[in-house]
Amino acid sequence: MKAPSRPPATLRFFATAPKGLEPIAVEELRTLGAANVREQRGGAAFEGPLAAGYRACLWLRSANRVLMPLSRFEAPDDASLYAGIKRMPWEKDLSTDGTLAVDFTGTAAGITHTQYGAQRVKDAVVDRFRERVGRRPSVDRERPDILINCHLHRNVATVSLDLSGDSLHMRGYRTRGVAAPLKENLAAALLLKCNWPEIARQGGTFVDPLCGSGTLLIEAALIAGDTAPGLWRDHWGFSGWLRHDAAQWEALFKEAHQRKNTAQASMPVILGFDHDPQAVEAARNNIQAIGLGNHIQLQKVALQSNRLPPRLRPGLALTNPPYGERLGEADKLGPLYMTLGNWFKNQCLGWQAGVITSDPQLGKQLGIRARKLNSFYNGALECKLLQFSVEPQWFMGNRTAAQSQ
Numbered sequence: 001m002k003a004p005s006r007p008p009a010t011l012r013f014f015a016t017a018p019k020g021l022e023p024i025a026v027e028e029l030r031t032l033g034a035a036n037v038r039e040q041r042g043g044a045a046f047e048g049p050l051a052a053g054y055r056a057c058l059w060l061r062s063a064n065r066v067l068m069p070l071s072r073f074e075a076p077d078d079a080s081l082y083a084g085i086k087r088m089p090w091e092k093d094l095s096t097d098g099t100l101a102v103d104f105t106g107t108a109a110g111i112t113h114t115q116y117g118a119q120r121v122k123d124a125v126v127d128r129f130r131e132r133v134g135r136r137p138s139v140d141r142e143r144p145d146i147l148i149n150c151h152l153h154r155n156v157a158t159v160s161l162d163l164s165g166d167s168l169h170m171r172g173y174r175t176r177g178v179a180a181p182l183k184e185n186l187a188a189a190l191l192l193k194c195n196w197p198e199i200a201r202q203g204g205t206f207v208d209p210l211c212g213s214g215t216l217l218i219e220a221a222l223i224a225g226d227t228a229p230g231l232w233r234d235h236w237g238f239s240g241w242l243r244h245d246a247a248q249w250e251a252l253f254k255e256a257h258q259r260k261n262t263a264q265a266s267m268p269v270i271l272g273f274d275h276d277p278q279a280v281e282a283a284r285n286n287i288q289a290i291g292l293g294n295h296i297q298l299q300k301v302a303l304q305s306n307r308l309p310p311r312l313r314p315g316l317a318l319t320n321p322p323y324g325e326r327l328g329e330a331d332k333l334g335p336l337y338m339t340l341g342n343w344f345k346n347q348c349l350g351w352q353a354g355v356i357t358s359d360p361q362l363g364k365q366l367g368i369r370a371r372k373l374n375s376f377y378n379g380a381l382e383c384k385l386l387q388f389s390v391e392p393q394w395f396m397g398n399r400t401a402a403q404s405q
């Protein structure tokens with residue numbers, strides 16, 4: 001077999017993003033300097049040298065995965081999929097003694113289960129090795145040297161290397177969760193949507209009064225601290241890839257560390273509250289795991305008695321109250337939303353605010369008219385992000401509600 005070759009100078013990539021968040025991934029990629037960024041179903045396509053793919057893995061906050069397409073071919077059935085995969089020069093990417101895993105999506109004639117599709121892809125790769133050198137790579141589902149992503153749509157197979165390995169929402173800080181945590185990439189995307197980077201640049205405060213395990217607090221601190229969300233991950237889809245350029249990766253990693261150290265020297269105030277001691281404890285553990293203990297203040301306090309410290313700079317209050325479907329009981333949520341609306345009016349006058357809810361009707365209980373409403377998915381659950389300016393002209397009904405907290 002030939003020695004591993006360098007990848008071409010310009011490569012195509014695809015960052016997958018949760019439904020509804022594709023435009024945010026597009027915006028992030030443009031900010032990262034990626035070329036030819038285009039929104040597509042399920043994510044964003046972009047181009048650049050290998051370093052652009054590495055940079056996306058390290059820095060993208062909203063995405064799930066970064067794929068590097070290797071081949072696209074007609075695959076109307078099982079046999080043509082197998083043959084197409086077997087034709088690909090896998091020895092450039094994987095050593096005979098290496099390991100692989102396959103993620104498969106889609107269907108074709110004879111392939112009605114994704115598990116079967118994944119197995120056919122794996123068979124084709126290992127059969128190529130076996131026929132050429134008499135030995136074959138093995139399967140490792142946990143930490144393979146390469147993770148092959150095969151997507152079959154309208155009889156066309158797109159075969160990619162998954163550079164991210166594990167989903168990018170797994171930042172490596174979640175030590176313990178609470179009952180209904182927000183996914184890390186979703187939390188980051190909602191902060192970007194609420195203009196937090198700009199508010200933070202101006203020294204505005206961030207508050208989550210129902211912080212649970214602290215996902216919004218941590219992602220807010222990572223954004224304000226110009227900190228790459230991938231800095232704590234210790235495994236990537238390219239870690240065991242034969243064409244991995246370790247020098248490029250090291251340079252990007254070092255640059256990210258320097259940016260973090262510079263930006264974390266002056267951080268805005270970030271405050272989190274929850275009435276559940278276990279949630280506060282989980283948040284504290286997560287915050288410490290990612291070295292943000294000095295930048296985020298936590299307190300166990302119920303919303304009803306939460307008074308913010310005086311003289312905070314106005315900023316962003318973004319929160320994710322319990323969902324009726326998953327935590328507590330839906331009929332208890334109306335009063336909680338009313339309390340939250342009054343809390344915004346009393347404690348956050350002049351701030352921007354955001355509420356993540358599965359039920360926009362509940363949003364009306366806040367008593368503030370939303371400026372913007374966006375839909376997205378938290379797992380399978382369709383949610384809305386309601387965005388507010390906490391200004392009297394947006395308050396609904398009587399003004400005395402604001403004084404009744």
Ligand SMILES: C[S@@+](CC[C@H](N)C(=O)[O-])C[C@H]1O[C@@H](n2cnc3c(N)ncnc32)[C@H](O)[C@@H]1O
Pocket residue numbers: 178180181182183209210211212213214215216273274275276279301302303304320321322323327336
């Ligand atoms: C859906 S969870 C928030 C999850 C969080 N975004 C995360 O990623 O972990 C809602 C949180 O609101 C808290 N909560 C509910 N009612 C509260 C109240 N009246 N005062 C303070 N916290 C409250 C719950 O304890 C729970 O941790």
